[in-house]
Amino acid sequence: MNKEKLWTKEFISISVVNFFLMLSMYLLLVTMATYATEEYNASSSTAGLVASIFILGALTGRFFAGKQMERMGSRKILLGGTLLFIIVTLFYFLPTNVYGLIAIRFFHGIGIGFATTATGTIAAHVIPSTRSGEGIGYFSLSAVLSTAVGPLIGIALINSIGYSSIFVFTLAMGIVSFLIALPIKAPKIKYKTSSDNKGFKLSNYFEPKALPISIVMLAGAFAYSGILSFIAAYAKEINLVQAGGFYFFVYAIIILISRPFTGRLMDLKGGNSVVYPGLVLFAIGMLVLSQAQSSIIFLVAAAIIGLGYGNFQSSTQAIAIKVTPPHRMGLANSTYFIFLELGLGLGPFILGIMVPLIGYGGLYLSMVALIILVIPLYYILHGKNDKEIFLTE
Template sequence: MKKDQPELWTRNFISVSATNFFLFMTFYFLLVTLPIYVVENLGGEKSEAGLMTTVFLLSAILIRPFAGRWIEKHGGRKVLLFSLFVFLTATILYFFVSSITALMAVRFLHGIGFGIATTCTGAIVADIIPDSRRGEGMGYFILSSTLAMVIGPYVGLTAMQEWGVNAMLDFAAGSAVACVLAGNSIRVKKKQIQEQKERVQNPFNLKNLFEASAVPIAVTGSLFALAYSAILSFVSVYAGELGLGGISSYFFVVYAVVLLLSRPFTGKCYDLYGQNVIVYPAIVLFAIGMLLLGITDSAFLFLAAAACAGLGWGTLFPTYQTIAIQSAPPKRKAMATATFLSIFDIGIGLGSYIVGLAASLFSFRQLYLFGSAYILLGGTLIYYLLAGRKFHHIRKNEQEAVL
C-alpha cells in the first residue's frame, strides 16, 4: 500500500459497515423463518406467507425516495438513527403478534425502517470512502451484507428449529440492538454547503428520483429476481416438505460460501473480458440450481442446488449492479444504485407473492422446474434484448480499436 494512499478502514467506515451487517442479519433472520411461522404457527396459507416479504419490501421501496430528501435536509446520521429506532421498535413488536393481519402491519413498519436505514448507510458510505479507493471500499461494504446472508438464515433457522419462535425473535432483537449501537458510533461531517443547496433546490419529481440509464439493467435484474424470490422466501418451507428441514439452514451457508469464494475470480473476468462473458454462464448456473431444486430427493442434490444458485445468481446480482453504476454519469452513480435496488426489490416483492399464489396451485417441485426454464430461456432473451447486445457491440468496437 502506498504511504500517501488515503485511509479506508476508518472508525466511520467500520461503523457503517457494521450497521449494514446487523441490518441485513435481522432481515435474513426473519425472511427465512416467517414463512414457516405463518404456515405452521398462525395457520396461514402459502400465499399469505409470501405476502410477508412483499409487504416488507413494498414499504421499503415506497419510503426510499422520501428518505433521500430527508437525508439532504437533516443529514445522514440523524435520519439513520431515527430509522434504526423504527427498525428496532418493529423488531420488538414481533413478540406481540398473534394474527396474520397484525404481522403484516409490523412487516410494513419494519420495511419502512429498513428502507430508510439502507438508503442512509449507502449515502453515508459513499461520502466516507476516498475517491481513489471507491471500488475497493464499496466491495468491502457490500461484503457486509453478503456475510449477513451467510450467518442470518443459518442462525435464524437453527434457533427456530432448536429452541422455537421466541428464541429466533430474541436473536433478531439482539441484532437490531447491535445495529442501533453501531449506527450511533458513526460521526459524519456535514456536506459542503454548495452541494447541499444544489440537491435541495432540485424539484421533487420522478426525473430526480430515478436514473434512466440504470433502468434497463434494473428491469433485467428484477425479472430474474422473480425467480430468485422462490428460493429466498420458500426454500426452507420446501425443505420441510421433502423431509430435509434439518439441513435447510445449510442451504444459504453453501450458497454464500460459494459466492464469496468465486467473487474475486468473477470480478477479474469482468474487468478483463466484459459483462457478457460473466453473465451468460451465470444464467446457465442459476438455471441449473433451480433445476436441481426441482428434482432433488437428497441432501446432496439440495446443497448442490445451493452451490449452483450461489455461483449463478451470486454472480449475476453484483454484475448487474456494477453495470447500473457504470452506465450512469459520474454525478448520478448514487442515484443509479438507488434505482437499481428499488426496481430489484419490486421484483423480489412481487415474486414472493406470485410464487406464494402459485404454490397453492402447483407443488414447489413444479415451480422450481418452471423457474429453471424461465431463467434459461426467458432470462437469457431478456438480458440480451435489454443489455447484452449493446455490450456485445461496445466490446467488439473496443477490440477493433485496439487492433
C-alpha cells in the same frame, strides 16, 4: 501501479452495519409467519401477510430515501432509519393483535428501507471508482451472508429460548448498528438543485440511468424468489430435508469464496465478463435443482446457483452505481433495490399459482427458460454498451 485503498474504516463500518441490519431482517422474515400463527392464531394467508408486509414497508422506505438523501445527506438517513428500526422493535414487546403486528412489521420495513438504502449509498461513495466491482462485491457479501446466518439464528433462538428472544436479539442488533454508524463520516456530495426538482416527477424518485439494469435485476430476482420461498417445501417433498437446511449455507460459502475474484474480473474486463457467465450458471444450477434426487446433487445445485445468481446480483448492483453520476447514487441504489425487492416480493405470489399445476420441480425447470430470456434482455438494456462504460475511463 498502486491500488487505491478499499478497506478503510468507513467501508468496514458501513459493511458491518449493513450486515447486522440485514441479519435482523432475514431472521424475522423466516420466523414471523410461524409467530403469527402460534401466538395470534392467524390464518395461513394472514401469517404470510405478517411476514411479507415487511417487504412492502422496505419498498416504501427506499422509494422516499433516495430523494431525501439529496436534501439531508446519506448519514442522516442512515441514523434516522436505524433509530426508527430500534423504536419500532420495542413495539414487538407490547401486547397487541394481529393487525397491530402487521402495522409494526410495515413500519419496521420502512426503517430498514431507509437505513439500507443509505448504507449502500455510503459504501458506493467510499469505494474507489477503480475498484467499484470488487468493492461492491465485498459489500454485498454483508447482505448475502445475512440470508444464511439470519434464518439459522432465528430458528435456533426460537427452539432454545422462545419468540421473545428474537425480538431481544433484533433490538440488540439495531442498537449496535446505531452505535457503529454514529462515527461514520459519509463523503459530502454536492447535489444539483433545480426548479425541475419541485413537484412530483418520477426522476425525483428513480434514477433513469439505473433503470435498465434494475429491470434486468427484477427478472433475475423473480426467478430466484422461487428458491427463497419454496426451497424448504421442495426439499421436504423430495425427502431431502437435511440437505434443505444446508442450502443457504452452501450458497453463501460459494459466494464468499468467489466474490473477490469476480469483483476484480469485473473491474478489469467489465460487467459482461461476470453477468453473462453468471446467468448461464444460474440457469444450469436451476436445471440441476429441478432434477435433484440426492443430497449431493441438491447441494451442488446450491453451489452453482451461488456462483451464478450470487455474482450476477452483485455485478448488476455495481453497474447501477457505475452508470450513475455521484450526486445521484442515492437514487440509483434505491431504484435498484426497489426493482430487486419487487422481484422477490411478486415472485412468490405468481409462482405459487404454478406450484399446484406443475409441482416444485416443474417450477424450477420453468425458471430455466426465464433465466435464459434474461440474457438477451441484459444485452439489449446494458450489455451492448458495457465496454463503453467500464473500459473507457
